[in-house]
Amino acid sequence: DARRVTTGSGRVLPYDALVLATGSVPFVPPVPGRDLPGCFVYRTLDDLDAIRSAAAAAMSSDRPGRRSGVVVGGGLLGLEAANALRLLGLSPQVVEIAPWLMPTQVDEGGGALLRRLVGELGVAVRTGVSVQEIARDARDGQRLLARLSDGVELDADVVVFSAGIRPADGLARAAGLPMGERGGVLVNPGCRTNDDAIWAIGEVAAVAGRTYGLVAPGYAMAEVVADRLLGGGGALTDTELDTSTKLKLLGVDVASFGDAHARTSGALEVVLNDAVAGSYAKLVVSDDASTLLGGILVGDASRYAVLRPLTGRALPGDPMALIAPAGAEIGVGSLPDDAQICSCHAVSKGALCAAIADGSCTTVGALKSATKAGTGCGSCVPTLKTLLASAGVEQSRAMCEHFAVSRAELFEIVAGSGIRTFSELVARHGSGRGCDLCKPAVASILASLGGGHVHDGEQAALQDTNDHFLANLQRNGTYSVVPRVPGGEITPEKLIVLGEVARDYGLYTKITGGQRIDLFGARVEQLPAIWRRLVDAGFESGHAYGKALRTVKSCVGTAWCRYGVQDSVGLAIELELRYRGLRAPHKLKSAVSGCARECAEARSKDFGIIATEHGWNLYVCGNGGFRPRHADLLVSDVDTETLVKIIDRFLMFYVRTADRLQRTAPWLEAMEGGLGHLREVIVDDSLGICADLEAAMAAHVASYADEWRGVLEDEEKLARFTSFVNAPGTPDPTIQFVEERGQRIPLIPLVEVRR
Incomplete structure (x- = not known):
C-alpha cells in the first residue's frame, strides 16, 4: 500500500505505477565444482x-x-x-x-x-x-x-x-508477488500483476505461467503496458507472443516457427531431409493438410520469411512443394492482409500495404521509419522490397546519392565519353565527392575499360580495402596471398617455392576449392617481399582480392582419365590466361569438365564447360554459395573457337550491363526474357553488338599486365605497403597468433567473437 521503492543506496522513491523489467540471469546447474576457477x-x-x-x-x-x-x-x-x-x-x-x-x-x-x-x-x-x-x-x-x-x-x-536463463524475479519475490511454476512474475494479458499498481514485462514476466526470452514478446509487452498507463485497454494476443526464431549458428541457418514440434492434436508432419545438400525442412500441418501450423528449417532457411506469415492459415498448395528445392514459390502477394510480416514488431502485410498506398513510403527506409518493420532482426527486409515492387512503386536504380544512374548506365557513360578519372566523371555526371559505394564501382569500370594499373593516379584512392593492398584482408588484420595456378596445374618446382615462402614467413597454408594454394597471415609490410619471391618464380596475381576472374577449375581430362573425351586441362588453362585480370561487377568463377561425369563441377559456375564427343557444352549463370543455382545450357557441341567467341561475348555483356555487386545468376534472373534473350543477344547477335563485345575482350587480352609485377616495379606503389604511415616498417603489435594442427591461426579477442 505504501507504493515505495528502496534502492540499494537507501534512497526511497514513491510511485503510482511500477513496471518490473529486471530481465533474467544465467542458469547454472547445481553441480559440485561449478564455482571452481576456470x-x-x-x-x-x-x-x-x-x-x-x-x-x-x-x-x-x-x-x-x-x-x-x-x-x-x-x-x-x-x-x-x-x-x-x-x-x-x-x-x-x-x-x-x-x-x-x-x-x-x-x-x-x-x-x-x-x-x-x-x-x-x-x-x-x-x-x-x-x-x-x-x-x-x-x-x-x-x-x-x-x-x-x-x-x-x-x-x-x-x-x-x-x-539457459531464469527470470531475475528476486525483487518481486521479496515483495510477495505471485510467481509462475518455473519462476517469473505472474501477469495477466494486460501484463499486470495481482497488485494493480505493478506491471511486469520482458523475461521476468510469466504470461499464463510462461516466460519468454525473445525480443518480439518483450516489445509486445512493453507496448501493452505503455497503452495501459495511458488509459488504454491493450492486451497481449497469441500472435504477439510469437516465439518464431531465425538464427545463424557457426554459419548454419536455423529457423523455427509456430507449432514446430507438432503438439497440436492430429497434426501431420511433412519432412524433407537432404543429407547431401545439408538441409532439413519440416512443415507441421493440420489433420486435413489444409492449414500450416508451424515448421523447422535447418541448413537453408531462405523460405522462412514467407512461410512464417502463413502460420495458422490455409496452405496455398502441396506442403511438400513448398519446401522442395525446385518446388512452388510462394508470392508475398498471396498472403492475406492480416498476415504478420515483421514478428519483432508485429507488423502485418496490411499495415505495410497501407503505408505504401498512401504515398508516404516509397523506399524500404521510409517503410522502416513508418512501421518499424525491418528494424529488429531484419529478416523481413526482402519482403518489404517485394511489397514495394508489387505495389508498382518504382525503385530507384541510382548507384548512390552521387550518381542518379545505375552501374550499367554509368559504364556506358564512361565507355562513350572516354573519361578516365573519377573526379572528371563526378564533376560532369554526378554530384558531391563520392562514397564507398560509387568509388569502388567506378574503379572497377575504369579497370574493365583498360584504365591502367589499379594504383595509378586517382584510381589508387578509389579502391576498397582488398584492392588497396592487392590482397584479401583477414579478420585479424593480416592478408592472404593467392598466386594464380591456371587450371589447377602446377609443377613440383613451383610447389616447393610456395612451401618455402609459407615456411619462411610463417603463413597458414590451405588448398582451396578453386585448385589453388592460399597463404594466410601475411602482414601488410610483408606483402611486397613475399610477392617478389613468387613473381621471380613465375607466379602472378590470382586476383582473389578483386571483383574479377578467380579460377578456371579442371579435371584431368583426356591426358589421364580413361573417361575423358576432351582436353579439359588445356582448355581451362587457355581460358584462365585469356580472362585473367578481367574486372567485373562481381567475382567470376569457371570450370571445365572433360566428360559428362562433371568432376570439375562446371554447372555451379558463372560459366562452365563440359566436354562432349562432338565438342563443348557451355553453361552460364550458375553459382554455389548462399543461394546455389545450377547453370543453364547456352550452346551445345560447339568447337573451341566458337566456344571462346561466345564466352567473350557473354563476359563483356555481363560486365557492361550488370548492376553493382550483382553475380551472373541474379543478373540473368533479373533480365527481361531470361536465357532466351541472352542467347539471342550473344549467340544470334540480335542487337548487333557482338563485334563490339569481341573487340572489347580482345582489348582486355592485349592490355593485360600482372598487377603485382606492376607494384614491384614502381617505388611509389611499394610505399603504400606499410602498417603505419608515420612509422614505416613497424609491424602492427595487435596481430597475434596461436598454433593449431601445426600451423598459425589468428588469436581472436572474445569480445569480437561475441559481437
Whole structure:
C-alpha cells in the first residue's frame, strides 16, 4: 500500500505505477565444482573478458596435449560459446542433457543435421547426458574434469555454463508477488500483476505461467503496458507472443516457427531431409493438410520469411512443394492482409500495404521509419522490397546519392565519353565527392575499360580495402596471398617455392576449392617481399582480392582419365590466361569438365564447360554459395573457337550491363526474357553488338599486365605497403597468433567473437 521503492543506496522513491523489467540471469546447474576457477557463465562483457583471459593462458602454456573447453548447454548461446572457444584456439565440447541440440527450436531430425554440421566445424557434441561434477584434474592441477552422467570424463581448460536463463524475479519475490511454476512474475494479458499498481514485462514476466526470452514478446509487452498507463485497454494476443526464431549458428541457418514440434492434436508432419545438400525442412500441418501450423528449417532457411506469415492459415498448395528445392514459390502477394510480416514488431502485410498506398513510403527506409518493420532482426527486409515492387512503386536504380544512374548506365557513360578519372566523371555526371559505394564501382569500370594499373593516379584512392593492398584482408588484420595456378596445374618446382615462402614467413597454408594454394597471415609490410619471391618464380596475381576472374577449375581430362573425351586441362588453362585480370561487377568463377561425369563441377559456375564427343557444352549463370543455382545450357557441341567467341561475348555483356555487386545468376534472373534473350543477344547477335563485345575482350587480352609485377616495379606503389604511415616498417603489435594442427591461426579477442 505504501507504493515505495528502496534502492540499494537507501534512497526511497514513491510511485503510482511500477513496471518490473529486471530481465533474467544465467542458469547454472547445481553441480559440485561449478564455482571452481576456470568455470564461467556466458552472459556479460565481463564474462567474455574472463573467458578470453583463461583461454589465452591455456594456449600460452607449454604443457603437452590439446587445449579444450567444455560448454554445458547445447542451445543458442551454448553453440555461440562453443564457437567462441573454437576461435580462441580451444577444442570445444558441447554437453546437452536433451537428446539433441537446440531442443526448444528444432526436432530430432533437425538436431541431427545441426550436430553433423557443427561437428564438421570442429565442435564435438555429446547429447542425452548431463554434467554431474566439475573437479580438478589430478594429473594436472591447472585443468578441470567434467564428469558426465554416462561415466565419461572430459578434460577442460575452461568450462562455460550456458544452460539457459531464469527470470531475475528476486525483487518481486521479496515483495510477495505471485510467481509462475518455473519462476517469473505472474501477469495477466494486460501484463499486470495481482497488485494493480505493478506491471511486469520482458523475461521476468510469466504470461499464463510462461516466460519468454525473445525480443518480439518483450516489445509486445512493453507496448501493452505503455497503452495501459495511458488509459488504454491493450492486451497481449497469441500472435504477439510469437516465439518464431531465425538464427545463424557457426554459419548454419536455423529457423523455427509456430507449432514446430507438432503438439497440436492430429497434426501431420511433412519432412524433407537432404543429407547431401545439408538441409532439413519440416512443415507441421493440420489433420486435413489444409492449414500450416508451424515448421523447422535447418541448413537453408531462405523460405522462412514467407512461410512464417502463413502460420495458422490455409496452405496455398502441396506442403511438400513448398519446401522442395525446385518446388512452388510462394508470392508475398498471396498472403492475406492480416498476415504478420515483421514478428519483432508485429507488423502485418496490411499495415505495410497501407503505408505504401498512401504515398508516404516509397523506399524500404521510409517503410522502416513508418512501421518499424525491418528494424529488429531484419529478416523481413526482402519482403518489404517485394511489397514495394508489387505495389508498382518504382525503385530507384541510382548507384548512390552521387550518381542518379545505375552501374550499367554509368559504364556506358564512361565507355562513350572516354573519361578516365573519377573526379572528371563526378564533376560532369554526378554530384558531391563520392562514397564507398560509387568509388569502388567506378574503379572497377575504369579497370574493365583498360584504365591502367589499379594504383595509378586517382584510381589508387578509389579502391576498397582488398584492392588497396592487392590482397584479401583477414579478420585479424593480416592478408592472404593467392598466386594464380591456371587450371589447377602446377609443377613440383613451383610447389616447393610456395612451401618455402609459407615456411619462411610463417603463413597458414590451405588448398582451396578453386585448385589453388592460399597463404594466410601475411602482414601488410610483408606483402611486397613475399610477392617478389613468387613473381621471380613465375607466379602472378590470382586476383582473389578483386571483383574479377578467380579460377578456371579442371579435371584431368583426356591426358589421364580413361573417361575423358576432351582436353579439359588445356582448355581451362587457355581460358584462365585469356580472362585473367578481367574486372567485373562481381567475382567470376569457371570450370571445365572433360566428360559428362562433371568432376570439375562446371554447372555451379558463372560459366562452365563440359566436354562432349562432338565438342563443348557451355553453361552460364550458375553459382554455389548462399543461394546455389545450377547453370543453364547456352550452346551445345560447339568447337573451341566458337566456344571462346561466345564466352567473350557473354563476359563483356555481363560486365557492361550488370548492376553493382550483382553475380551472373541474379543478373540473368533479373533480365527481361531470361536465357532466351541472352542467347539471342550473344549467340544470334540480335542487337548487333557482338563485334563490339569481341573487340572489347580482345582489348582486355592485349592490355593485360600482372598487377603485382606492376607494384614491384614502381617505388611509389611499394610505399603504400606499410602498417603505419608515420612509422614505416613497424609491424602492427595487435596481430597475434596461436598454433593449431601445426600451423598459425589468428588469436581472436572474445569480445569480437561475441559481437
